[in-house]
Amino acid sequence: MSKNLQLYEFWCNKISLTNSAEFKSTSIDVLIDKLKETTGLKFDQYQRQFIEKRISFRMKNLKIDLYQDYIEYIRKNPIEVDLFLDKFTINYTYFFRNLSVFENFEKFIKFYVKSNKKEVLKIWSAPCATGDEPYTLAMILDNLKKTNTNFPDFKIFDSDIDTNALKIADEGIYGEYAVHEMPKHYLNAYFSKEINELGPKFTLSNDIKNKVEFIQEDIIREHKTKNVYDVIFCRNFFIYINHHARENLL
Ligand SMILES: C[S@@+](CC[C@H](N)C(=O)[O-])C[C@H]1O[C@@H](n2cnc3c(N)ncnc32)[C@H](O)[C@@H]1O
Secondary structure: OOHHHHHHHHHHHHHHHHHHHHHHHHHHHHHHHHHHHHHHHOHHOOOOOOHHHHHHHHHHHHOOOHHHHHHHHHHOOOHHHHHHHHHOOOOOOOOOOHHHHHHHHHHHHHHHHHHOOHHHHEEEEEEOOOOOHHHHHHHHHHHHHHHOOOOEEEEEEEOOHHHHHHHHHHHHHEEOHHHHOHHHHHHHEEEEEEEOOOOOEEOOOOOHHEEEEEEOOOOOOOOOHHHHHHHHEOOOHHHHHHHHHHHHOO
């Protein structure tokens, strides 16, 4: 076979491979391996479709079309690993998200403290994102403690993998959307309102902030405390992870 013919066949094979689904799936696997190695995240615990959507979202933002180019981009810009992780985690949350859950929690906990004598109630909220869920629980318990003399003390522990979300939680300052479902008496009792050029800002009281301890961790891998909890909240997370990771976490 002539050298030119050999070269022609080589490129024909390459083009048909490049266009095939097999090539595309091989190269996203390589990218996922690269991300696994650089982020330390166990991607195989998440739903495959979820991972692919997050990768494609990030690549679209960067106007990168090919997985190989994104791998090269990560190699040249190591900061991209943090930026990818930042976009990978979906921090959507707000105070009193699904109000009836918290109404039921309040009914349950009143009943629970009557039948279980506790000095300190311990609650774990995981993952907690920007803190809206654990602070909601802290306000409900604080309100119960103020109105019931025998109500026990409480401590809330919260985990999330995302350091940026935890930073917001630690600051305890929120915009209008975060508090849109919050019953007015909680807003008035536990927040101070300030209006600046970006709109209203709501700052949570230190009394509530002090009841909550944030832990940065991958909850599929570990939990850093040895606490035994009275109640565990784990909401809007199972949808992202696969069957095996769900079993492990449970
Ligand atoms: C949609 S928020 C849920 C917040 C809250 N539980 C709620 O229902 O409003 C999902 C959170 O899961 C966190 N997350 C994703 N993977 C995680 C992991 N392996 N370990 C801990 N947190 C994780 C994300 O950072 C994000 O803040």
